[in-house]
Amino acid sequence: MINITDDHNTNYALRQDERESNARTYAKTFRFAIKSAQGMMITDVNNKTYYDCLSCAGALPLGHSNPQVIDALNVAIKDNVPFQTLDMMTPLKDEFTEAIFSSLPTKFASRARIQFCSPCGTDAVEAAIKLTRIATQKSDILAFRGAYHGMGQGAMSMMGNRQNKQQLPNLMGNTQFLPYPHKYRCPFGVGGDLTDEISINYIRSLIEDQEGGVTPAGMIAELVQGEGGVIPASDRWTQEIRKITHDHSIPLLIDEVQTGWGRTGKLYSFEHSNITPDVIILSKAIGGGLPLAVIIYDKDLDVWKTGAHTGTFRGNTLAMATGLATLKVIQQEELLNNSVLMGKRLKQHLSEIQKECFLIGDIRGRGLMLGVEIIDHKKGTDILGNFLQSGEIARKIKLECFDKGLIIETGGRDGGVLRFLPPLNINSEQVDSISAIFRDACLQVSRTYYA
Ligand SMILES: Cc1ncc(COP(=O)(O)O)c(C=O)c1O
Numbered sequence: 051m052i053n054i055t056d057d058h059n060t061n062y063a064l065r066q067d068e069r070e071s072n073a074r075t076y077a078k079t080f081r082f083a084i085k086s087a088q089g090m091m092i093t094d095v096n097n098k099t100y101y102d103c104l105s106c107a108g109a110l111p112l113g114h115s116n117p118q119v120i121d122a123l124n125v126a127i128k129d130n131v132p133f134q135t136l137d138m139m140t141p142l143k144d145e146f147t148e149a150i151f152s153s154l155p156t157k158f159a160s161r162a163r164i165q166f167c168s169p170c171g172t173d174a175v176e177a178a179i180k181l182t183r184i185a186t187q188k189s190d191i192l193a194f195r196g197a198y199h200g201m202g203q204g205a206m207s208m209m210g211n212r213q214n215k216q217q218l219p220n221l222m223g224n225t226q227f228l229p230y231p232h233k234y235r236c237p238f239g240v241g242g243d244l245t246d247e248i249s250i251n252y253i254r255s256l257i258e259d260q261e262g263g264v265t266p267a268g269m270i271a272e273l274v275q276g277e278g279g280v281i282p283a284s285d286r287w288t289q290e291i292r293k294i295t296h297d298h299s300i301p302l303l304i305d306e307v308q309t310g311w312g313r314t315g316k317l318y319s320f321e322h323s324n325i326t327p328d329v330i331i332l333s334k335a336i337g338g339g340l341p342l343a344v345i346i347y348d349k350d351l352d353v354w355k356t357g358a359h360t361g362t363f364r365g366n367t368l369a370m371a372t373g374l375a376t377l378k379v380i381q382q383e384e385l386l387n388n389s390v391l392m393g394k395r396l397k398q399h400l401s402e403i404q405k406e407c408f409l410i411g412d413i414r415g416r417g418l419m420l421g422v423e424i425i426d427h428k429k430g431t432d433i434l435g436n437f438l439q440s441g442e443i444a445r446k447i448k449l450e451c452f453d454k455g456l457i458i459e460t461g462g463r464d465g466g467v468l469r470f471l472p473p474l475n476i477n478s479e480q481v482d483s484i485s486a487i488f489r490d491a492c493l494q495v496s497r498t499y500y501a
Contacts, residue, residue, distance in 0.1 A: 059094055104469075184353060231246045279421055
């Protein structure tokens with residue numbers, strides 16, 4: 051490598067700028083090159099260390115290089131397991147399937163079928179939509195504003211973010227967007243619990259009104275909108291949308307790509323509200339860091355024909371080994387409990403920081419999927435009187451955190467929400483340390499922004 055500056059990180063970043071696509075994202079913010087990573091710590095090529103609260107957008111539930119996950123990988127390699135098998139059977143695949151079915155509520159698992167998809171969340175979303183459209187012989191999909199379901203052209207058509215969609219004139223049609231309830235930035239201008247009530251009534255009337263204009267093939271929802279700005283749905287709202295969709299035989303597809311396997315404090319986010327979805331979409335955490343994606347669905351929907359959703363890389367055996375090991379660790383080390391406890395601890399710290407730093411408008415989320423909405427007092431207010439969010443200030447805080455050795459990402463409208471997605475096995479000292487860095491960064495940015 052030709053060194054352009056004395057800083058190794060900058061040299062790598064500049065070389066990346068020269069050769070990689072303009073569509074790259076994280077790399078434009080985090081201008082470093084990662085040398086190694088262990089647990090929740092990342093070391094760059096200058097030997098600087100960082101707390102990783104991005105966890106590869108949630109795909110590393112146990113952090114980096116977890117010893118049990120590495121053991122599982124080593125055993126699989128030693129045993130000469132095939133790296134790929136299309137969708138043919140292996141003992142490891144059977145064991146993975148058994149484990150994932152056992153991890154699901156019995157009522158759902160007893161009627162479930164699994165489709166292994168090409169290994170990313172997007173492909174699982176595409177499969178789920180195809181499945182329900184074929185089964186119902188209908189086209190319309192009910193999706194939510196603020197949703198993120200991936201970058202395939204079907205998945206994108208169901209996501210809120212207009213900026214990305216505007217580049218593409220002809221996405222899949224037939225998506226009907228519904229307002230997602232939001233206590234702090236209520237789409238109905240009321241806030242609090244009323245946001246749920248109005249949303250429920252609106253959805254019911256849309257579906258029951260003969261002049262409602264849609265005949266849905268399914269409804270797709272995240273129960274904590276992640277990329278949309280960490281917006282949790284209440285249990286009551288979830289139960290009601292389940293009831294409405296059930297009463298009208300509309301398949302309910304829960305996108306657990308980001309929430310699945312413990313992120314929200316339950317193995318699956320729908321378990322908070324005790325509902326049974328018709329389709330569960332899973333990826334990220336289930337591969338324990340290696341790529342894997344599945345949909346699991348009610349057998350009544352299983353009417354698509356042979357080859358309806360093929361793909362070369364659907365038999366990623368090593369990811370099944372690492373996924374299995376990850377699930378075992380989550381269960382044996384009681385990481386659901388840890389997700390709840392550490393999430394609470396982090397939220398408490400964030401609330402304390404909010405008292406000192408008026409840039410923080412809202413703190414929300416579930417388990418270890420937390421978001422901090424950054425507001426700008428120089429801008430106006432929304433209909434509820436809350437100051438508007440500020441992607442500009444959020445980005446400054448993110449960069450300040452990075453400088454101080456903490457990796458967090460932004461999301462939500464205008465990129466105004468700072469997102470915490472630490473590994474599920476984070477401990478209290480680590481929570482305290484990342485909170486201290488975050489506090490310093492917030493206070494520093496507020497001092498300079500309002501100087
Ligand atoms: C809820 C949700 N669905 C789908 C996806 C798409 O997954 P992938 O990026 O693996 O295609 C994501 C990715 O962040 C997601 O958060």
